[in-house]
Amino acid sequence: MSQTDGALLEVRGICKQFPGVVALDNVNLTLNHAEVLAVIGENGAGKSTLMKILAGVEHPGAGEIRIEGRPVNVDSVTRATELGIALIHQELNLHDNLDIGANVFLGREPRWSSFLPLIDFPTLYRETETILRRLGLDCSPRTLVRNLPVAQQQMVEIAKALSVNARILIMDEPTSSLSQHETEQLFHVIRDLKTQGVSVVYISHRLGEVKEIADRVLALRDGKNAGELAREEINHDHMVKLMVGRDLVQFYVHTPHDPGKTVLEVERLVTPAHPAHEISFTLRTGEIVGLAGLVGAGRTELARVLFGVERPLAGRVRLNGAEIHLSSPREAIQAGLALVPEDRKQQGLILEMAVRENISLAALDRYQTASLIRRDEEWRLAQRLTGQLRIRTPSIEQEVQYLSGGNQQKVILAKWLSLRPLVLILDEPTRGLDVGAKREIYGLMEELAKEGVAILMISSELQEILGMSDRVLVMHEGRLAGELPRDRLSEESIMHLATGAAA
Ligand SMILES: Nc1ncnc2c1ncn2[C@@H]1O[C@H](COP(=O)(O)OP(=O)(O)OP(=O)(O)O)[C@@H](O)[C@H]1O
Ligand SMILES: [Mg+2]
Known part of the structure; x- marks a missing residue:
């Protein structure tokens, strides 16, 4: 038996390549029973990819996953669910024309009996209601998801994961659209789950939150392990140093202007x-x-x-x-005027289009001259902003859907900044x-x-x-x-x- 015997989840030597990108290079991760492990790293470091592999959404090119010492093959989401692994995605994944209950139990609806495969709606709504209360939400499980503010939609995602009784709950930036109060509520739930023996992998760019909730921190940099921090070592500067590989001095560059x-x-x-x-x-x-x-x-x-x-x-x-x-x-x-909207996922990107096209989309009116000049202008603009914002992409011709969440956001910013x-x-x-x-x-x-x-x-x-x-x-x-x-x-x-x- 190995010395790490006793860990709930062990990940060894995971590699994953996409065309033109090495997303994960020989990554290791250990998750203990009833612990909150925060995974941090810059945009594009490989956090979401690693989590998708654990949840059976993506398949690794190499490496091994063990649960309680036994090698497992997480080759599908169904298999991950059987193994007790649930992933709450960075991007919301809900059907907004269905109500909360239907979303929470989608594909796993309780039935009256195996002979009568009709959905047992009373049970479905009652159980959804129980989970909503546990999350501190007092809306009806019959509310249509599309009528909920983004923050509450996020809570529905969490409810979905809780409903499968996961032992390993992975949260990929769960609080990015939650208010402070809702975040506190979520932390309450996480601590509660911990006492019930559930382990949580928590991904966040909000280092203050990580400090508050994490028992241990694992950092990724450029698809590789960049170090770990024990509970007592977790502070802002240590985390930044692991993520960026250097100290970030003078964070805010602002000098007051004469307006x-x-x-x-x-x-x-x-x-x-x-x-x-x-x-x-x-x-x-x-x-x-x-x-x-x-x-x-x-x-x-x-x-x-x-x-x-x-x-x-x-x-x-x-x-x-x-x-x-x-x-x-x-x-x-x-x-x-230009507005970089809050809800960027819905109001800004055409995922099947290239980085270059997305950046120049809003500015196109400006280049309504000969189309040749326009293409040239468009190309230069996209190159410049991609560089300035350090958008991590193999080229400006890459489709936006293949960029990491944070890098997609940078593309939206670039698009509006291009308007001058x-x-x-x-x-x-x-x-x-x-x-x-x-x-x-x-x-x-x-x-x-x-x-x-x-x-x-x-x-x-x-x-x-x-x-x-x-x-x-x-x-x-x-x-x-x-x-x-x-x-x-x-x-x-x-x-x-x-x-x-x-x-
Ligand atoms: N399906 C895909 N096809 C091509 N490249 C991909 C794909 N998925 C991810 N990548 C690339 O793999 C790298 C890691 O992406 P990942 O989404 O894991 O980053 P992340 O750490 O979650 O970043 P963020 O903080 O921005 O969410 C990035 O360079 C990304 O562009
Ligand atoms: Mg991500």
Whole structure:
């Protein structure tokens, strides 16, 4: 018997190649009983690929998987489920025209009896309800998934995994669209599962969360093992060093700017989501303005109205002094606005198209000259942004669907950055990005601001707001609760306004 005898799961020498990419190179992983193992690494390091292999979605080119010492062949998702392995994918995997219960039990619906293969709906909904309560959700199991906010859809994914009674629960960035409260709820569930003997593999770019929940950390870099940390060694700097291979000094590159002339004036704007409140503010060229607030404060709604996705109920918007009335994002783009939306999966990529085409998609109108010039321009643009954002891809001709989750996000950012807009609205610009990529984005924002772009940055990460903003607008329940200049910025002053205390 080997010395690691007693481990629940042992992975040895896993290799996986895709055309042009070595995703995993001789990777080892050990998971003990009732432990939370965090797997960290930069975008494209191979985390999701390794998890897909464990869950029978992908097949390794080489290597061995053992469960409680016995070699197993995880050649299908069904086999993985039998072995007690469940994977919650990085991208949501739900049928949004079905209700919660139907999604949770899809393909495994309880039957009245083996003779009467009719679905036992009362049992299905009752069991779904039990799991939802366990997750702290108080919506009905009959709610259609499409009517749920993204955060709750994520919880349905988790419910699905819990319903198969997995012993090894793999979560690939489960909190990327959860609020702080929902994240706490999830951690509660994870700790609960641990006491029941379940082991969890937890993938996240949010190092604060990793520190809070992980018993051990395993880092991957360029498809290889990059080191491990025991519980008492887990801290931000250690993790960054393992992931990036060096210390990252001076994380936020921001130096305060002298803002230029007013470019955007928003006057008594009323959004459909919060009809009782008027919002007024201005943006000036070359400044980065943070838009802070708790989830649901109305920041995304405001961005959507400014970008012409929704019509305002009242109020005025002026761009360079001229009033604008936008009735579509297309018109917004033509006027000189750009929005990097929060929900990037749905609003931004054509997965079957190349990186190059996706990047130039929104900018095409700009190159409505001879098609030859356009192709040339398109190619140069895509090359430049792929390099600047360090998008990890064998070439700009690679289809976007084959990129890692974080790298797909970078493509969406590149697409909007290529527009060189007057006003750039970024909604959670670094969600799901690794620390290195975050820094690239900050650098790029800084560059754009220097060139005179006015940037409005919505973010739920206080550190990012503090680190990058020239001033900060804080929203609370649909209204602008206050504005803070740079010299009055602190976590306390922002939270004070965000939670509804008077300015
Ligand atoms: N089906 C595929 N075809 C081609 N290349 C792929 C495929 N799946 C993944 N890759 C490549 O393998 C590498 C590892 O990707 P993976 O999705 O495992 O990264 P990750 O660590 O999960 O990154 P992220 O933090 O961005 O989610 C990347 O370079 C990716 O582009
Ligand atoms: Mg991934």
